[in-house]
Amino acid sequence: MVSSLESTLTRAWLRRGPLALALWPLSLLFRLLAALRARLFRAGLLASEGLPVPVIVVGNIFIGGTGKTPLTIWLAEQLRAAGFRPGVISRGHGSAESEAREVTPAARAGEVGDEPLLIAARTGCPVVVGRRRAAAGRRLLALHPEVDVLIADDGLQHYALRRDVEVVLFDGRGVGNGWTLPAGPLREPPSRRRDFTVVNTPELTPALAAAVGGRAFQMRLDGGMAEALRAPGQRQPLAAFRGQRILAAAGIGNPGRFFGMLRAHGLQVEEMALPDHHDFLDDPFRGVSADVILVTEKDAVKCRQLENINNDPRLWVVPVTAQIDTALAAQIVEKCRGRPTA
Numbered sequence: 001m002v003s004s005l006e007s008t009l010t011r012a013w014l015r016r017g018p019l020a021l022a023l024w025p026l027s028l029l030f031r032l033l034a035a036l037r038a039r040l041f042r043a044g045l046l047a048s049e050g051l052p053v054p055v056i057v058v059g060n061i062f063i064g065g066t067g068k069t070p071l072t073i074w075l076a077e078q079l080r081a082a083g084f085r086p087g088v089i090s091r092g093h094g095s096a097e098s099e100a101r102e103v104t105p106a107a108r109a110g111e112v113g114d115e116p117l118l119i120a121a122r123t124g125c126p127v128v129v130g131r132r133r134a135a136a137g138r139r140l141l142a143l144h145p146e147v148d149v150l151i152a153d154d155g156l157q158h159y160a161l162r163r164d165v166e167v168v169l170f171d172g173r174g175v176g177n178g179w180t181l182p183a184g185p186l187r188e189p190p191s192r193r194r195d196f197t198v199v200n201t202p203e204l205t206p207a208l209a210a211a212v213g214g215r216a217f218q219m220r221l222d223g224g225m226a227e228a229l230r231a232p233g234q235r236q237p238l239a240a241f242r243g244q245r246i247l248a249a250a251g252i253g254n255p256g257r258f259f260g261m262l263r264a265h266g267l268q269v270e271e272m273a274l275p276d277h278h279d280f281l282d283d284p285f286r287g288v289s290a291d292v293i294l295v296t297e298k299d300a301v302k303c304r305q306l307e308n309i310n311n312d313p314r315l316w317v318v319p320v321t322a323q324i325d326t327a328l329a330a331q332i333v334e335k336c337r338g339r340p341t342a
Contacts, residue, residue, distance in 0.1 A: 013176045013185040020183045027183035034157075034180065034188055041159035049134040050162040053141065054149045054336040057163045059156025061188045063181065065253015065276060066171040067200035067322070069115045069298065070221055072153045074322035075167075076123040078329035079149055084336070087147035089136040090116045091154055092129030093277050100130035100139035109302045114277060117301045119153065133161040149336055157187055165335050168194040169219070171254060172201040174211040195335065196328060200257075202264075217328045223261055223320035229300060230311050238265040238294075238318070246270065247290040251278030251299050258296055262318070269294070283308050285315070294318050 012019040040046040058075065060066045072088060079086045092101075092113030103112045103120045112129050120127040126144040130136035133155050141147055155161065156168065176185040190213050197214040204218040226241070228234040246267055250258040251274035259271050272284065280302050285293055293314045295303060300317040303309045 009182070010185075013179075013183075014173065016177045016179070020177055020179065023183035024179065027179045027181065030182065031180045031189060038159060038188075046159070048160050048162050051134065051137045051141065051150060053147065054164040055137070055152060055161065056149065056165040056167065056332060056336070057152040057156055057161075058167045058169065059152075059154050060169045061156065061186050061190070061192055062170055062173065062176065063185050063187060066169045067219065067221065067257075068154060068169055069118060070320055070322040071167070071169055071198060071200070071219060071324075072119055072151055073122045074219075074324060075151055075329070075332070076119070076125050078326070079151075079333070079336075080125075082329070082333045084149045084333075085146050086123075086149050086151055087126040087128070087140045087144055088116070088119050088123070088151045088153055089133055089140060089155075090119070090127065090129050090152070091131060091133070091158075092116050098131055100128050100132070100136040102139070102143060103127040103129060108305060110279065114298050114301050115153065118297055121301070122297075133158050137161065165196070165332055166194045167196045167198060167332070168192070168212075170197070170199045170212045170216075171257065172199075172208070173254075174199075174208050178211075196332065198324065198328070217325050220323045221257075221261065221320040222323050223318045224265060226294060226316040226318050228313070229295070229303060229309075229315035229317055230313065232317075238262065238267060241292050241294075241316075242266055242268075244291040245289065247272055247285075247288055247293045249274060249284065249293060249295050249299065251280070252276055252296055258318075261320070262294060267294075274299075278302075280306055280309060285309065285312060290314060292316060296320075 041048050058068050058072050076086045103116045116127050116129050126140055128136045128140040137150050175190045180186045197216045198219050199216045200219045209216040225235050246269045248259050248262050248269040249272040253276045255273040262269050294316050297319050
C-alpha cells in the first residue's frame with residue numbers, strides 16, 4: 001500500500017494534474033510554514049549554532065535522491081586537493097543512535113547509515129553522524145582537530161546549523177511540477193536562496209537550467225566499470241556483461257537513473273527497484289534467475305555485511321564518479337577562504 005501511494009504521488013508530482021491540483025491548497029500552507037520557519041532562524045528567533053570552521057551544506061529541495069553522495073565525495077576530494085582537511089557530517093538515515101557517532105570501518109549500516117559508510121570508505125575523511133548536525137560537527141572536530149572544513153551531507157533544511165556555503169542539487173526531473181509538498185515534490189520553492197546550483201543529468205538543456213534557477217553546474221556520473229562484491233579487486237568493464245542475463249537492483253532514491261546508466265553502456269537489464277535505503281535482510285536475490293546482478297555502491301555496503309549475500313558470485317558493484325566543472329570547486333574554495341565568489 002505504501003509503495004503504491006509513493007508511486008501515485010511520484011507520477012502526480014511531475015505534472016499539474018487532478019491529484020496535484022486537489023492538494024494545492026495544502027501546498028500553499030506547507031510553503032508558508034517552511035518560509036516562516038526559515039525567517040525565524042534568519043532573524044535569530046529560533047536558535048542556530050555556528051562552528052569554528054567553514055560549513056558547506058550539500059542538499060536538495062526535491063524530495064528523494066538526486067545524487068548528493070557522489071557530489072559530497074567529489075567535493076571532499078576537491079577540497080583536499082586545494083589544501084583543506086575536510087570532514088563530513090550526516091544524519092545517517094536509519095541510524096539506531098540519537099547521539100553523534102563516528103563512522104568506523106567496523107560500523108554497521110543499521111548503526112550509522114549506508115551513505116556515511118560509503119562516503120567514509122571512498123574519501124578516507126572523518127565522518128560523524130547524528131540527528132543534530134551541530135553536535136555531530138562538534139564531535140568530529142573534537143575527535144579530529146586537524147579538520148578545517150566540514151561538509152554536511154544533506155541537512156539543507158536543518159537551519160539549526162549555520163552554514164557558509166549552500167549547494168543545492170537537482171537531477172533531470174528538475175523541479176517537477178514546481179509545487180511544494182504535498183502537491184509537488186519540493187520541500188521549498190525553486191526560488192530558494194543558495195550559493196551554487198548543480199544538476200545531475202547527462203544533458204543540461206537550457207529549459208532545465210532555467211527551471212532550477214541560478215547558474216547551474218552540470219554533474220554527470222561516470223560508471224563504466226564493475227567490481228565483484230566478494231572480491232573488490234576483481235574489475236571489468238560493463239561492456240563485458242553484454243549478452244548475459246542481467247538483473248539490475250537499486251535501493252536508491254531514483255533507481256531509474258541507475259538503470260538508464262547501465263542501458264547507456266549497451267546492457268539489457270531486468271529492473272529491480274527497491275525502496276530507498278533498503279536493508280537487504282529479505283535477500284531479494286534468492287531464487288532470481290540471472291547470470292549477473294548489478295548493484296549500486298550504496299547498496300553494496302549493506303550487502304557486504306550480510307553473510308547470506310556477500311559470497312554470491314553473481315553480484316557485481318558499479319561504482320560511479322561525479323564529473324563536474326572544477327570551476328565550481330574553485331568558487332567554493334574562494335568562499336570558504338572568505339573571498340567573494342566570481
